[in-house]
Amino acid sequence: MSEEAGQDEYEHHGGFPKYVPADVGPEFGRLVEALRTLQDLAVSTAPSPEVTLDLAERVEAINDVLKTFQVPEGQPPAGRVMTLPGRGSLLMLPWTVEKFDAEGVRSRGVFRRFHLGGNGAAHGGTLPLLFDDMFGMIQHAYGRPISRTAYLHINYRKITPLDTELVIEGSVDRVEGRKTFISAVLKDTEGNVLADCDALMVQLLKGQP
């Protein structure tokens, strides 16, 4: 495929908006980190009813301010700041990308209290989120158009601990027409495999949701 044709194909992200990196100041990362700490505290505290009511009113006041700045998908910085944990998105795991190229993507971080499943381990549903977003980035770094996950097969090999530095790394295994096969591994810093995952992502047709 010529470079021009490849670029044309890359520009066709189905019905997706085109995502470009966001340029933000340090105050954005500070806000996101403060909100993550709020999430951790919201699931790990038991304040009195009076304090709960006071907090609800204060958070509602913050929401009233934020509501006036709502913009369409693709325009908020959340998810588009590659230098911030979770690319600055509260949905994503707060992990930091340390390698991002066609050879593959590597990211490092911790599961926090907010991600607790049971008995000190990360909730099983948070791992597919980590892998799925990783696969989106791998696909992006490889130069493939944004695609939808058709399947995602995860093997939970060991308990995934909270508040412990972990590393996830993956790459494209092969491309067959619209289909990209990707795999990734989650390890602790001693190299123990906690989970591995492979997925099929299918390139969207023009205008496909």
Ligand SMILES: CCCCCCCCCCCCCC(=O)SCCNC(=O)CCNC(=O)[C@H](O)C(C)(C)COP(=O)(O)OP(=O)(O)OC[C@H]1O[C@@H](n2cnc3c(N)ncnc32)[C@H](O)[C@@H]1OP(=O)(O)O
């Ligand atoms: C600033 C920069 C930021 C960068 C970061 C950006 C990251 C953004 C990240 C965003 C990332 C978000 C990612 C998300 O989270 S996407 C959200 C989760 N995924 C979905 O919602 C997908 C829902 N499903 C669909 O939309 C359709 O089913 C798709 C689009 C997947 C395929 O339906 P479509 O009608 O289009 O195609 P087709 O059915 O003709 O299939 C085509 C081919 O694929 C093969 N096939 C299909 N399914 C399966 C299967 N299960 N196992 C094995 N094979 C399967 C099929 O046999 C055929 O093969 P072949 O016969 O051609 O050989």
